[in-house]
Amino acid sequence: MSSDIPAFAVLGHPNEGKSAVVSTLTENDQIRVSPVPGETTVCRTYTVTIDDQKIIRFVDTPGFQVPRQTLAWFNAYDKDPGQILDEFIAAHESDPFFADEVELFRPVARGAGIIYVVNGSRPVRTDDLAEMEILRLTGRPRMAIINSKHMDKDYTQDWRREFGKHFNSIRVFNANTANFHDRIAMLESLKSIDQEWEPVLAGVIQAFQAEWEKRNRLASAYITYAIEKSLRCSVSQSVHDSKDPVMAQETLARAYQDQIRDIEKSLFHHIRTLFKHRVYQVSLPEYSVLQHDLFSKKTWDLLGLTRTQLAAAGAVVGGSVGAMVDTAAHGLTFGLFTAIGGILGAGSAIMGGRRVADKSPAGIRLGGDRIQVGPNENPQFLYILLDRALIYYSHIINRPHGRRDAKTMTGVTEDTVKKQGIVTGLTPAQRQVCARYFKAVKGRKRIKDKKAELAFAVLVQSLLDDFSRKTD
Ligand SMILES: Nc1nc2c(ncn2[C@@H]2O[C@H](COP(=O)(O)OP(=O)(O)OP(=O)(O)O)[C@@H](O)[C@H]2O)c(=O)[nH]1
Ligand SMILES: [Mg+2]
Numbered sequence: 179m180s181s182d183i184p185a186f187a188v189l190g191h192p193n194e195g196k197s198a199v200v201s202t203l204t205e206n207d208q209i210r211v212s213p214v215p216g217e218t219t220v221c222r223t224y225t226v227t228i229d230d231q232k233i234i235r236f237v238d239t240p241g242f243q244v245p246r247q248t249l250a251w252f253n254a255y256d257k258d259p260g261q262i263l264d265e266f267i268a269a270h271e272s273d274p275f276f277a278d279e280v281e282l283f284r285p286v287a288r289g290a291g292i293i294y295v296v297n298g299s300r301p302v303r304t305d306d307l308a309e310m311e312i313l314r315l316t317g318r319p320r321m322a323i324i325n326s327k328h329m330d331k332d333y334t335q336d337w338r339r340e341f342g343k344h345f346n347s348i349r350v351f352n353a354n355t356a357n358f359h360d361r362i363a364m365l366e367s368l369k370s371i372d373q374e375w376e377p378v379l380a381g382v383i384q385a386f387q388a389e390w391e392k393r394n395r396l397a398s399a400y401i402t403y404a405i406e407k408s409l410r411c412s413v414s415q416s417v418h419d420s421k422d423p424v425m426a427q428e429t430l431a432r433a434y435q436d437q438i439r440d441i442e443k444s445l446f447h448h449i450r451t452l453f454k455h456r457v458y459q460v461s462l463p464e465y466s467v468l469q470h471d472l473f474s475k476k477t478w479d480l481l482g483l484t485r486t487q488l489a490a491a492g493a494v495v496g497g498s499v500g501a502m503v504d505t506a507a508h509g510l511t512f513g514l515f516t517a518i519g520g521i522l523g524a525g526s527a528i529m530g531g532r533r534v535a536d537k538s539p540a541g542i543r544l545g546g547d548r549i550q551v552g553p554n555e556n557p558q559f560l561y562i563l564l565d566r567a568l569i570y571y572s573h574i575i576n577r578p579h580g581r582r583d584a585k586t587m588t589g590v591t592e593d594t595v596k597k598q599g600i601v602t603g604l605t606p607a608q609r610q611v612c613a614r615y616f617k618a619v620k621g622r623k624r625i626k627d628k629k630a631e632l633a634f635a636v637l638v639q640s641l642l643d644d645f646s647r648k649t650d
Pocket of ligand 2: 196197198210211217218238239
């Protein structure tokens with residue numbers, strides 16, 4: 179165990195959000211956070227590890243139970259001030275009345291800095307003043323953070339006034355809304371509470387930032403890979419295999435959709451894991467386009483495709499379509515409009531029929547017509563996939579790990595609900611990158627294609643970087 183990494187104990191009154199703060203700071207969604215006061219009863223240390231290196235520790239502690247009595251003891255103490263915590267622990271170790279205080283002082287006595295958490299949506303009380311005074315008497319470097327649990331009441335100014343007398347640094351940090359930038363800003367503030375920690379905390383911040391960039395690189399690689407896979411995806415079947423070609427087409431269309439959905443599901447899983455959301459299924463806001471099926475018309479609407487674009491998309495039919503397949507395609511278009519009601523229906527574009535007589539890879543003579551659904555010939559499909567991936571990414575990076583409710587975000591206007599397509603805001607040059615990429619995925623010119631693919635990957639990465647910055 180490396181003892182030279184910085185450690186901070188998160189202290190405060192019960193139920194103020196100490197565990198939620200630790201959870202958000204350490205990106206650990208497995209820490210117990212509960213509406214019932216007294217959830218945390220023993221100290222637990224959470225170490226942030228980056229590339230197998232231990233970087234920083236945060237200690238979750240139980241809340242103060244008897245601050246006024248504890249303060250009375252502290253005020254009466256007249257020996258070495260540097261020993262005050264050790265002496266308090268020694269004097270009360272087996273006294274159940276002070277059990278929580280003994281427990282929460284332990285990490286501080288061992289050298290941890292103090293992060294004091296208060297709920298800024300309630301007024302300052304006498305007990306809080308006692309706690310603050312105790313912390314001042316410890317003489318340890320300390321910072322206070324205001325974690326407002328309710329947005330409608332705000333006592334931040336009162337808290338700031340009291341904190342001014344007792345702490346080296348004060349910061350508003352909301353465990354339920356803090357994003358990456360807030361976490362970095364919080365670490366920056368920690369730097370100022372003790373000069374000795376400045377260089378090591380600067381290193382911690384650098385490691386956090388490098389790790390974030392790495393995640394973004396990986397996320398863009400996952401996104402590009404999934405989009406390419408989806409664009410290339412097709413399913414086919416010999417017509418002779420089926421008694422009813424119309425049914426066969428519908429089945430194929432569903433299989434096609436399922437494959438694309440699976441690709442997206444697996445992409446989302448990768449992104450979620452990359453950003454360390456493990457336990458809780460990250461609940462998506464109710465208004466999110468991701469609440470709708472990838473193939474639903476609602477998705478296309480929300481991402482900004484008009485009816486005309488949908489119709490135009492439907493007009494493009496790819497491949498050489500045999501008479502048999504053609505009839506079936508009609509059935510498919512019609513069937514899907516009613517049964518599934520989605521892009522497949524709107525874009526018979528993604529349906530092609532192809533003669534592949536004698537071309538079975540297993541050497542089995544198939545003969546006759548094959549019907550094939552996909553690859554999707556509609557360039558808008560790329561934008562749908564990209565939009566959904568970016569929206570998911572943005573939900574994930576903005577979801578703090580300390581948050582436990584499934585509630586949706588507040589303050590969502592009708593406007594936000596309607597306009598969700600990110601790629602509608604792309605510049606013409608960026609759109610061209612997408613268009614070239616779309617062609618390249620279907621193309622055969624290896625070198626030119628590679629360039630287009632690379633340009634697309636670079637674009638995705640820059641979009642993710644923009645998102646990370648925008649979350650300020
Ligand atoms: N809305 C909102 N709720 C929060 C916030 N932080 C914590 N909570 C909620 O407040 C309750 C208490 O949070 P905890 O993190 O368990 O509080 P604690 O200080 O660790 O409590 P003990 O372990 O009992 O001392 C939980 O229901 C949290 O979900 C916040 O920033 N906003
Ligand atoms: Mg707790």
